[in-house]
Amino acid sequence: MGTDIKIARNQGTFRELMNAFARPGSLAAITPSSEGLLMDVLDVLLDHEVSFCVLGKNKESMEPEITAVTGSRTADTGSADFVIFAAGDTGDELYKVKRGSLEYPDKGATVIYYGAVLDENKKIADHSFKGPGIAAGTGFTAPGIPEGELKKLSEINSEYPLGVDTVIISENNILCIPRSSKIGVVK
Amino acid sequence: MNSAAEKIDGKNGYNFAFLDENAKKEIRRRILKAISIPGYQVPFGSRELPIARGWGTGGLQITLSIIGKSDILKVIDQGCDDSVNAVNIRRFIKSVTGVEMTTDTERATLVQTRHRIPEKPLTKDQVIIFQVPFPEPLRTVEPSEAETRRMHAEADYSRMWLYLYEDIVKCGEISIGARYPVFVNNRYIMDPSPIPRWDIEKLNNSECLNLFCAGREKRIYAIPPRTSVKPLEFEDFRFRIEDFKGNKCEKCGSANSYLDETIDEAAGTRHYYCSDADYCEKNLNNAVRK
Numbered sequence: 279m280g281t282d283i284k285i286a287r288n289q290g291t292f293r294e295l296m297n298a299f300a301r302p303g304s305l306a307a308i309t310p311s312s313e314g315l316l317m318d319v320l321d322v323l324l325d326h327e328v329s330f331c332v333l334g335k336n337k338e339s340m341e342p343e344i345t346a347v348t349g350s351r352t353a354d355t356g357s358a359d360f361v362i363f364a365a366g367d368t369g370d371e372l373y374k375v376k377r378g379s380l381e382y383p384d385k386g387a388t389v390i391y392y393g394a395v396l397d398e399n400k401k402i403a404d405h406s407f408k409g410p411g412i413a414a415g416t417g418f419t420a421p422g423i424p425e426g427e428l429k430k431l432s433e434i435n436s437e438y439p440l441g442v443d444t445v446i447i448s449e450n451n452i453l454c455i456p457r458s459s460k461i462g463v464v465k
Numbered sequence: 466m467n468s469a470a471e472k473i474d475g476k477n478g479y480n481f482a483f484l485d486e487n488a489k490k491e492i493r494r495r496i497l498k499a500i501s502i503p504g505y506q507v508p509f510g511s512r513e514l515p516i517a518r519g520w521g522t523g524g525l526q527i528t529l530s531i532i533g534k535s536d537i538l539k540v541i542d543q544g545c546d547d548s549v550n551a552v553n554i555r556r557f558i559k560s561v562t563g564v565e566m567t568t569d570t571e572r573a574t575l576v577q578t579r580h581r582i583p584e585k586p587l588t589k590d591q592v593i594i595f596q597v598p599f600p601e602p603l604r605t606v607e608p609s610e611a612e613t614r615r616m617h618a619e620a621d622y623s624r625m626w627l628y629l630y631e632d633i634v635k636c637g638e639i640s641i642g643a644r645y646p647v648f649v650n651n652r653y654i655m656d657p658s659p660i661p662r663w664d665i666e667k668l669n670n671s672e673c674l675n676l677f678c679a680g681r682e683k684r685i686y687a688i689p690p691r692t693s694v695k696p697l698e699f700e701d702f703r704f705r706i707e708d709f710k711g712n713k714c715e716k717c718g719s720a721n722s723y724l725d726e727t728i729d730e731a732a733g734t735r736h737y738y739c740s741d742a743d744y745c746e747k748n749l750n751n752a753v754r755k
Contacts, residue, residue: 285480285481285486286481286533288489289489289531289532289533290533292493292531293533295497296493296496296497296500296674297674299497299501299689300500300674300689300690301589301689301690322490323490323493323494323497324490325487325490325491326487327487327490327491328494379618380618381614381617381618383502383505384495384498384499384505384507384508388497409650410650410688410689410691410693411500411689411690411692412691413691438652439502439652443497443498456500456501457502458501458502458503458650458689
């Protein structure tokens with residue numbers, strides 16, 4: 279039985295994504311397709327049933343491309359299911375992202391940062407983690423994601439179970455921060 | 466609809482793992498939300514499958530959505546690899562994926578289960594998928610879905626505590642055997658599916674990812690690894706597991722596993738055997754080698 283390459287790739291990418299969500303702070307190494315890792319991840323998650331928006335300088339070029347590949351529709355920041363930022367300071371836009379309701383916290387958006395740098399070999403982490411799925415002493419380093427950005431994420435997720443779930447994507451690695459994770463700073 | 470490029474040569478022309486890719490996408494999105502909010506029941510659009518609802522369609526949909534060619538799958542029903550439900554599900558998945566099947570708990574990368582957790586602790590490289598008949602732990606005290614949703618939203622679990630208290634007053638014991646409610650990550654009360662009390666501790670700070678799905682009730686929920694899972698108990702009335710009163714498995718001699726009790730009506734005697742068939746068989750093989 280031969281398996282289609284795209285189906286197999288999507289399944290493999292999802293499993294890495296699932297493991298990364300189950301173990302926040304751990305890096306999932308994924309060999310990207312020619313489309314790049316961001317598009318691989320979007321192809322796993324997006325379809326016509328969900329909406330997305332891209333914020334930043336690449337909005338005009340990326341949104342039509344993502345719609346063409348996934349069939350997903352665009353929406354404004356406050357109502358999109360997936361909000362895609364270039365790694366860096368997002369200003370106040372992050373505060374507009376929907377956080378779900380107490381009855382349906384799963385309606386909170388998934389925030390995706392692309393173009394980050396995730397260094398597997400850097401031994402000293404800048405940020406500490408606590409919460410479900412996290413081994414004691416787990417930390418992570420994500421150059422390109424400013425300190426203030428992580429503080430904003432902590433603030434947005436402070437009223438758990440309301441909040442957003444975050445995926446940070448580098449060239450060939452993924453790191454996930456579900457809303458259940460508490461981010462600290464390693465002094 | 467899938468594009469022609471997405472079609473594969475699954476059995477009789479079905480897609481790999483039976484479900485179409487858009488169905489998998491939706492279930493995958495819900496799984497990620499379930500992992501992000503441990504114990505919270507995420508609604509999803511449960512699909513029709515060639516087995517009846519109530520016979521493991523929830524667990525099956527999770528398995529079909531995450532399984533890949535390199536996986537090794539184990540399916541158990543009440544700990545047994547050879548019961549009708551387990552055999553049928555295993556044959557179906559094999560026919561639409563071609564993945565390797567095993568009865569060996571340690572070899573499996575995915576374990577789909579009905580009502581038991583294997584005795585051998587699962588590792589970080591394994592995922593266990595529970596078939597769930599009734600996902601709502603508060604249904605015992607509240608019939609309305611809208612109201613139980615509000616109760617979870619506000620963490621208003623007073624009626625559940627009252628139910629347990631009244632149970633102790635009436636019966637001198639909390640009479641819930643399987644489906645014993647647990648607190649997950651100190652936030653949500655969750656139904657762990659009808660596993661015996663014996664298995665509850667295995668959910669607490671487990672190494673593996675635990676995924677739960679009720680196909681008929683259309684709910685997915687999860688317990689990530691290393692997550693606090695505590696059975697509901699009172700300070701002066703502690704949770705306790707099943708007591709086998711010193712009985713051992715009559716096949717392998719184990720006194721450290723969950724036992725099935727069978728009654729020989731003709732002889733009027735009770736017999737005890739390991740519920741976990743793989744665990745029992747390995748014990749027997751080890752005994753033969755010695």
